[in-house]
Amino acid sequence: MSKKPFRYPEIPSSEITPESVYLRRRDLMKAAGLAAVPLLAAGSRAVTAATTGGAPLEFAPAIGEAGFKTTEDLTPFDDITSYCNFYEFGTDKKDPARYAHEMSVDPWSVVVDGEVGKPGKLNLEDVLSGFDLQERIYRLRCVEAWSMVVPWIGFPLADLLARFEPTSKARYVAFETLYNPKEMRGTRSFTTTIDWPYREGLRMDEAMNPLTLMTVGLYGKTLPNQNGAPIRLVVPWKYGFKSIKSVVRIRLTSKQPPTTWQDLAPREYGFYANVNPDVDHPRWSQATERRLPSSLFKPNRIPTRLFNGYAPQVAHLYKGMDLARYY
Numbered sequence: 001m002s003k004k005p006f007r008y009p010e011i012p013s014s015e016i017t018p019e020s021v022y023l024r025r026r027d028l029m030k031a032a033g034l035a036a037v038p039l040l041a042a043g044s045r046a047v048t049a050a051t052t053g054g055a056p057l058e059f060a061p062a063i064g065e066a067g068f069k070t071t072e073d074l075t076p077f078d079d080i081t082s083y084c085n086f087y088e089f090g091t092d093k094k095d096p097a098r099y100a101h102e103m104s105v106d107p108w109s110v111v112v113d114g115e116v117g118k119p120g121k122l123n124l125e126d127v128l129s130g131f132d133l134q135e136r137i138y139r140l141r142c143v144e145a146w147s148m149v150v151p152w153i154g155f156p157l158a159d160l161l162a163r164f165e166p167t168s169k170a171r172y173v174a175f176e177t178l179y180n181p182k183e184m185r186g187t188r189s190f191t192t193t194i195d196w197p198y199r200e201g202l203r204m205d206e207a208m209n210p211l212t213l214m215t216v217g218l219y220g221k222t223l224p225n226q227n228g229a230p231i232r233l234v235v236p237w238k239y240g241f242k243s244i245k246s247v248v249r250i251r252l253t254s255k256q257p258p259t260t261w262q263d264l265a266p267r268e269y270g271f272y273a274n275v276n277p278d279v280d281h282p283r284w285s286q287a288t289e290r291r292l293p294s295s296l297f298k299p300n301r302i303p304t305r306l307f308n309g310y311a312p313q314v315a316h317l318y319k320g321m322d323l324a325r326y327y
């Protein structure tokens with residue numbers, strides 16, 4: 001794939017994927033199933049499959065509501081899939097691309113329980129066939145002060161939650177990542193201080209915001225393992241660590257749930273984690289960010305924006321809150 005950035009909608013991302021032919025949904029399911037088998041057989045092929053993503057997805061472009069797409073240059077596929085944070089596979093940015101193929105993602109299901117009228121389980125097939133997928137082009141701003149622009153494929157978390165009928169006591173949504181030490185070498189590391197599984201959470205109104213996306217693909221195809229296959233959360237106005245990968249459980253709760261980074265270092269990482277150039281991390285400034293692709297000679301440093309540029313869509317959620325206290 002070309003490294004040259006391009007502007008949406010000059011070339012729809014669906015056209016630059018090697019397979020530009022959209023399969024019908026049933027074919028897609030078959031393709032996903034077939035692709036999973038050789039993964040375990042041949043090592044070199046497994047890496048390729050892990051880094052290139054899987055089957056083409058059928059989706060509608062991000063049009064209509066404000067914030068659903070940006071005209072900024074997309075970050076190239078190779079950068080998005082080779083520079084990752086997914087501590088289950090190690091803490092080096094390259095570790096997820098190296099090792100995430102060791103995680104099996106088929107079959108996969110997500111349990112939804114807690115404060116809901118109809119607790120239950122969603123199989124990945126139900127997700128892919130039961131929700132209208134859309135392409136959303138979002139900025140992703142990591143708390144470490146780098147950022148990307150990603151063409152995700154997904155559907156609103158609100159659509160998923162509605163199926164399970166949240167009760168009036170549901171005030172928060174808690175998420176958990178798969179925890180399978182056999183397939184996640186980072187969780188077996190002697191140096192890890194994380195209390196696995198990786199956990200995240202949102203307030204109910206944040207979860208219901210139309211920007212909040214359950215994500216199953218990027219650049220027109222199913223998610224590469226290192227980016228959180230087969231299903232992850234994307235919350236574009238918050239620091240990247242809120243966008244929890246490879247989700248297996250969604251629990252609605254009446255109390256604010258514990259979250260991984262807040263547990264590890266509560267002074268440095270808060271529950272809200274809204275992108276904010278005026279509230280610095282205790283160890284570094286949050287005023288600017290390195291937009292990928294970025295290099296020593298072309299750092300591509302740009303100013304960081306309040307709520308990552310999504311203030312028109314989300315600022316009302318925090319009216320009257322002291323953002324320096326609720327960081």
Ligand SMILES: Nc1nc2c(c(=O)[nH]1)N[C@H]1C(S)=C(S)[C@@H](COP(=O)(O)O)O[C@H]1N2
Nearest residue numbers: 084085086087142177198227240241243245
């Ligand atoms: N389960 C899990 N989810 C995770 C992480 C992780 O280590 N484990 N890292 C987070 C961080 S810090 C960021 S910046 C984003 C990165 O997503 P990407 O690698 O797809 O760009 O994933 C988030 N989700």
Ligand SMILES: [Mo]
Nearest residue numbers: 142143240241
């Ligand atoms: Mo991050």
